[in-house]
Amino acid sequence: MKPLSAIVFKDIVIELRNKETISSMLMFGLLVLVVFNFAFQPTGAERALIAPGILWVAFTFAGILGLNRSLSIELDNDCLQGLLLAPLDRGSLYLGKVASNFIFMMIAEVMILPIFVLFYNLRFDLQFLQIAGLSFLGTFAFAAVGTILSTISANTRMKEVMLPILLIPLTLPVILASVMATSAVLSGETEGISSWLYLLGGFSIVYLVASYLVFEFVVEE
Amino acid sequence: MHAGDSPALESEDIRKTFGHFTALAGVTLTFQPSEFVALFGRNGAGKTTFLKIAATLMRATHGRLRIGGTDIREEPEAVRRQIGFLSHNTYLYRDLNPVENLRFFARLYGVADAETRISALLSRVGLKRRMNDPVRSFSRGLNQRLGIARVMLHDPSLILLDEPYTGLDANAVEMLNAMLDEAVGAGKTIVLTTHDIEQGLRAATRAAIIDRGRIVFDGSSRGAPVRDAYNEYVRMGVPQ
Amino acid sequence: MTSRVLGIASLVLMVFALYMALIYAPQEAQQGTPYRIIYFHVPMGILSFVSAYLLGFAGIMFLIKRDLKWDRLAIGAAELGVLCTACSLITGSIWAKPIWGVWWAWDARITLQLLLGLFFIAYFMLRAYLPDREKRAKLAAVFGVLGMIDVPFNYYSIEWWATQHPQPVLRGGGSIDPDMRLALYVSALALTVTCAYLLTRRLAIARVEEEVEYLEHLVHAHE
Numbered sequence: 294m295k296p297l298s299a300i301v302f303k304d305i306v307i308e309l310r311n312k313e314t315i316s317s318m319l320m321f322g323l324l325v326l327v328v329f330n331f332a333f334q335p336t337g338a339e340r341a342l343i344a345p346g347i348l349w350v351a352f353t354f355a356g357i358l359g360l361n362r363s364l365s366i367e368l369d370n371d372c373l374q375g376l377l378l379a380p381l382d383r384g385s386l387y388l389g390k391v392a393s394n395f396i397f398m399m400i401a402e403v404m405i406l407p408i409f410v411l412f413y414n415l416r417f418d419l420q421f422l423q424i425a426g427l428s429f430l431g432t433f434a435f436a437a438v439g440t441i442l443s444t445i446s447a448n449t450r451m452k453e454v455m456l457p458i459l460l461i462p463l464t465l466p467v468i469l470a471s472v473m474a475t476s477a478v479l480s481g482e483t484e485g486i487s488s489w490l491y492l493l494g495g496f497s498i499v500y501l502v503a504s505y506l507v508f509e510f511v512v513e514e
Numbered sequence: 515m516h517a518g519d520s521p522a523l524e525s526e527d528i529r530k531t532f533g534h535f536t537a538l539a540g541v542t543l544t545f546q547p548s549e550f551v552a553l554f555g556r557n558g559a560g561k562t563t564f565l566k567i568a569a570t571l572m573r574a575t576h577g578r579l580r581i582g583g584t585d586i587r588e589e590p591e592a593v594r595r596q597i598g599f600l601s602h603n604t605y606l607y608r609d610l611n612p613v614e615n616l617r618f619f620a621r622l623y624g625v626a627d628a629e630t631r632i633s634a635l636l637s638r639v640g641l642k643r644r645m646n647d648p649v650r651s652f653s654r655g656l657n658q659r660l661g662i663a664r665v666m667l668h669d670p671s672l673i674l675l676d677e678p679y680t681g682l683d684a685n686a687v688e689m690l691n692a693m694l695d696e697a698v699g700a701g702k703t704i705v706l707t708t709h710d711i712e713q714g715l716r717a718a719t720r721a722a723i724i725d726r727g728r729i730v731f732d733g734s735s736r737g738a739p740v741r742d743a744y745n746e747y748v749r750m751g752v753p754q
Numbered sequence: 755m756t757s758r759v760l761g762i763a764s765l766v767l768m769v770f771a772l773y774m775a776l777i778y779a780p781q782e783a784q785q786g787t788p789y790r791i792i793y794f795h796v797p798m799g800i801l802s803f804v805s806a807y808l809l810g811f812a813g814i815m816f817l818i819k820r821d822l823k824w825d826r827l828a829i830g831a832a833e834l835g836v837l838c839t840a841c842s843l844i845t846g847s848i849w850a851k852p853i854w855g856v857w858w859a860w861d862a863r864i865t866l867q868l869l870l871g872l873f874f875i876a877y878f879m880l881r882a883y884l885p886d887r888e889k890r891a892k893l894a895a896v897f898g899v900l901g902m903i904d905v906p907f908n909y910y911s912i913e914w915w916a917t918q919h920p921q922p923v924l925r926g927g928g929s930i931d932p933d934m935r936l937a938l939y940v941s942a943l944a945l946t947v948t949c950a951y952l953l954t955r956r957l958a959i960a961r962v963e964e965e966v967e968y969l970e971h972l973v974h975a976h977e
Contacts, residue, residue, distance in 0.1 A: 299621035307609045357734070365609070373606025377571055379622040380595040416840070445893050451882035459880060459897065462873045463904045466911035473915060488914055496907050503903055505894050510817055513731075514572040534971040573971035 297324065299485055300389030301396065307366060308397070312361045318355040318401035322391040325351035326405070326412055344413045345475035349468055353404060356435050357439050357460060360443040361453045363394050368447055373465040377512055387440060387508040402428050415479065419427070421480045430490060431471035434497040438463055441504040444511050522547045522672050522703035525603030528577035530563050530727075536673040537563040539727035540577070545705065545720075547671070549696050552714035553645060553707040554744060555724040561707040562601075563723070565674045568705075571598040581672055589661040595623065602680045604661030608650040612641050612660050615649060616667055623668035628657030639689065662690055666697075673697060675706040679713050690718065711744055723747050757958065760951035764944065771937075771944035779937035791849045797942040798842035799863070800871055801949055803905065806833035809877070810902020811893035824893035826960035828898055830953045838949070839871035842921050862916030869908055873901050887967075 308314055325415055329347040333339075367390075405429065410421055439460055445457035449506040462466075474489040523545040530538040538560045545551055555561045566572040568579060568589045579586045606615050613632060620628035636642050639659040649657065658681060665673060674696070679687055688715045694704055695717055706712045715721065723731040723743060731743040774952035775793035782789040816824035845856045846864055858864070880897055884890035930938075 295624065296622050299618055302621075303607070303610070303614075303618045306614060307607060308560060308608045353602060355762060359666070366609075368607055370610060371603040372605050372607055374571060374601075374603065375619070376622070378569060378597070378599050378618065380624075381622060382589045382591055386802060409828055441896075441900070445880070445897060448889060449880065450885065451883050455880065458876050461972070462869055462876050463900060466907040469911045470916055484861055485914075492907065492911055492914075494886055497901060497962050499907075500900070503900065507817065534968045 296379065296385055297389040297392060299388070300376075301393045304366070304393040304397070305364065314359055314397055315401050315404075317362065318359045318397070319404050321358050321478075322351040322401060322405040323408060325354055327411055330412065334400065339413070340413050340477055342476075344409070344415065345472045345479060347413075348406075348409050348424075348475060349407070349420050349431070349472045352398075352402055352432065353435070353461075353464070353468055355401055356432070356439060357403065359397050360394055360436075360439045360460075361437060361456055362444045363390065363397065364447050365453075369399040373512070383509040383512055385481055386500075386512070391436050391504075392439045394434055394440050397407075398432045398436060400431060422479055423464040424475055427471060427474050427478065427490075430493040430497070431467055431474075434467045434493050434500070435464055437497050437500045437504060438467075441500075441511060442506070448511075454493065466492060470496075519686050520580070521545060522549065522582060523562075523705065524580045525542075525568070526578045528564065528567060528574045528579055530560075530567060530572065536727050537751050538567075538574070541724070541727070543722065543729065543730055543732070545703050546698070547703055549703050550694070550703050550717055550718075550719045551703075551705045552718035552721045553705060553724060554709075554711065554714060554721065555707070555749075556709075559724045560727040561724055562676050565599070565601075565705065565707060568672075569597055569674055570594055571599075592655055596666065596671045598665035598668070598673045599676075600665045600674070601613050601676040601679050602678075604657050604664070606649050606657065606660055609648055610643050611648050612636060612663070613624075613644065615660065616663060619664055619667055625668050631667065632663075635666060638662045638693070640685075644750055655686050656685045659686055662693065666693065671702050672706045673702060675704065677708055678706065679710055680710060689714070711741070715741065757951065757954040760954060764948040764951045766792060767940070767947050768946035771941040774937040774940045780935050781930060782934075784917060785853055788849055788852045792846050793937055793941040794843040794945070795849060796938065797945040798838045798845065799867060799947060800942070802835055802842055802867065804840035805831050805838055805949075806873070806905050808900040809835060809874075813898035813902070816891060816895040819900070822887075822964065825895065826957055826964070828891075828894060829881075829960060830956040831897070832874050833956060834949055834953055835874040836871065836878070837866055837952075839874060842867055843871065849970055860914045864965055865916075866908055866912045869912075870905070870977070901939060910912065 324345060329343075329350065333347075334345055335343055338377045353501070377383075403425065406421070407417070407424060409415075410417060415421070420507065440457075442459045443456050446452060446459055449455045471491040474486050474493075477483050477486045477489070520619050521544045523543070525541055525543050528538055528541045529536070537558075537614060541560070541564055553564070555563050562571065562704065567574045568581065568586070570586050584596075585751050588592045607618070610618070615634070616632045616635065619625075625631060629727060633642075636645050639662055641656065641663070644652070644656065649660065651739055652660070658678075662678075665675075676689060682690065694706075698704060698717070698719075706714060706718070720732075720734055721731070721744075722729055725747065730747065733743075771793070775790055779786070779790065779793070783897060809828050812824045812828035816822075816828065843864070848866070850859060851857050869888055877894065881890055881894050884893055
């Protein structure tokens with residue numbers, strides 16, 4: 294537990310110093326909200342229909358930005374090697390990075406969410422909290438896969454470009470489940486929502502365990 | 515730290531291939547505590563590969579390696595705790611200052627009484643005055659000084675140094691040498707790779723030459739033999 | 755030897771499957787002739803999923819054994835996956851045009867198939883950008899395993915998604931004519947054998963490729 298919290302704490306201290314990751318994620322998320330508004334020019338009822346999709350596109354792309362940024366900190370000066378030299382197993386290292394990626398994404402999303410509610414004329418009530426809860430689950434699943442895939446993509450010659458190519462096909466169930474659950478919350482028809490929540494939970498657990506086991510192969514030279 | 519009187523490092527027929535390229539073709543070496551070993555060889559001879567395998571960063575294709583009696587495959591975490599590894603890359607976070615960097619590594623290694631130790635080390639490497647500046651602003655020499663502090667932080671019993679003199683100014687070289695001598699005096703083992711034969715032989719008690727993945731010379735570095743062997747090796751000009 | 759047997763078997767079976775699909779199987783009441791494409795479309799779709807699992811299996815074996823032969827199997831499986839996915843999507847589109855009136859509908863199965871195709875392509879892109887042979891094998895194996903795990907999640911998410919969206923109806927269901935079923939089994943067998951044959955050929959090529967790479971390495975080493 295101690296090395297895990299050390300990694301998270303270290304990432305937070307770095308972020309407090311340079312403020313680069315969250316600000317760029319936030320800006321990017323905002324731009325997605327704005328661009329999609331222009332692209333679709335939704336009015337009234339339509340807006341509530343397409344809003345969940347737009348929100349998760351914003352979260353997904355902001356998340357990819359955050360994942361790339363988080364890894365580039367470790368690649369700078371070969372810091373990842375320094376972590377690999379430390380007496381913690383590779384699985385714990387993976388969990389540490391998942392934790393810090395998750396926290397960063399959550400912070401950015403918590404800031405994007407109110408703006409989203411405002412832009413799309415939604416309400417700040419129970420719905421808002423429900424969507425925040427959903428984001429929590431969806432983001433965790435996203436961070437679990439994203440952390441290992443960003444480490445894989447860091448080994449390629451294309452680095453940052455490779456991440457979305459690897460990540461989006463694999464996280465489609467997460468995006469789909471999050472969008473559908475968000476729509477259910479927004480439309481108030483929440484009876485079918487539990488299967489989506491189970492899917493997000495199951496996905497997170499399965500990928501967390503699998504990645505924990507194979508992370509060693511990704512980082513060893 | 516050593517389990518009884520087991521060797522500091524013991525390798526048995528370590529081989530490493532990258533596809534069709536053979537980086538190590540069977541290296542068998544045993545280093546005892548308090549030995550100061552200089553490992554010579556040209557680029558691509560396999561020096562760095564050997565150190566990386568010993569440091570558990572790389573997995574050998576074949577062979578066994580024990581550090582202080584512990585197999586690196588069986589208990590890699592225990593092994594890593596005993597090792598200090600310094601290369602030309604310092605593994606320091608540019609956005610953090612020296613204290614924050616060392617504090618992070620101290621937590622990873624579970625160093626007891628970290629603050630006192632960090633403070634003492636920073637004075638030792640001459641970074642006390644810069645301890646609140648981010649590493650980003652450091653010159654190569656200062657960076658390497660902090661790198662040395664990072665390596666010594668958890669009091670490793672086996673110190674692996676891969677070309678540590680690259681980019682160091684004269685003062686820092688002197689400081690590093692003093693720290694290494696002190697470590698050897700305290701019973702630690704040092705393995706150092708370098709191109710610089712004079713620096714390598716300065717304090718080494720043993721020297722080995724590695725060429726195309728094989729140990730071609732291994733012996734005491736006291737006196738002329740190693741220098742002759744090295745000169746011979748260089749003169750032969752083995753095809754790259 | 756195995757390869758030759760599979761080659762001859764696939765030739766014979768393919769001819770037989772063509773007969774079964776085009777002549778033996780009865781006409782479908784509503785769709786007429788176009789329906790006959792399912793004898794190729796359905797087995798190709800199933801084989802693309804088999805390829806994904808084969809890719810994941812080869813990945814696990816490589817990570818355990820560290821033997822490049824498993825990586826060669828992974829390449830073969832992934833290429834087969836691209837082939838089967840492409841065939842299944844193309845035949846699906848050809849069928850959809852006369853029956854649904856559109857080339858493409860975001861039907862659950864089509865979407866799933868497309869996603870699987872994208873996964874295989876991503877797999878090859880990853881390989882293409884990994885310079886070191888061993889690292890390429892290792893990271894591709896990890897990605898293959900992660901992709902294999904993804905298949906059931908994709909399947910369920912898209913199935914559930916489709917049930918909440920209006921879409922063209924052709925959910926199999928009900929009973930299928932026994933002659934049609936037999937024809938489907940025969941063509942499935944024929945295509946499976948053909949794919950197995952292609953895989954053995956691909957593995958042979960991969961071995962030669964590796965030998966060439968080795969010889970090139972030797973030549974460079976002595977320059």
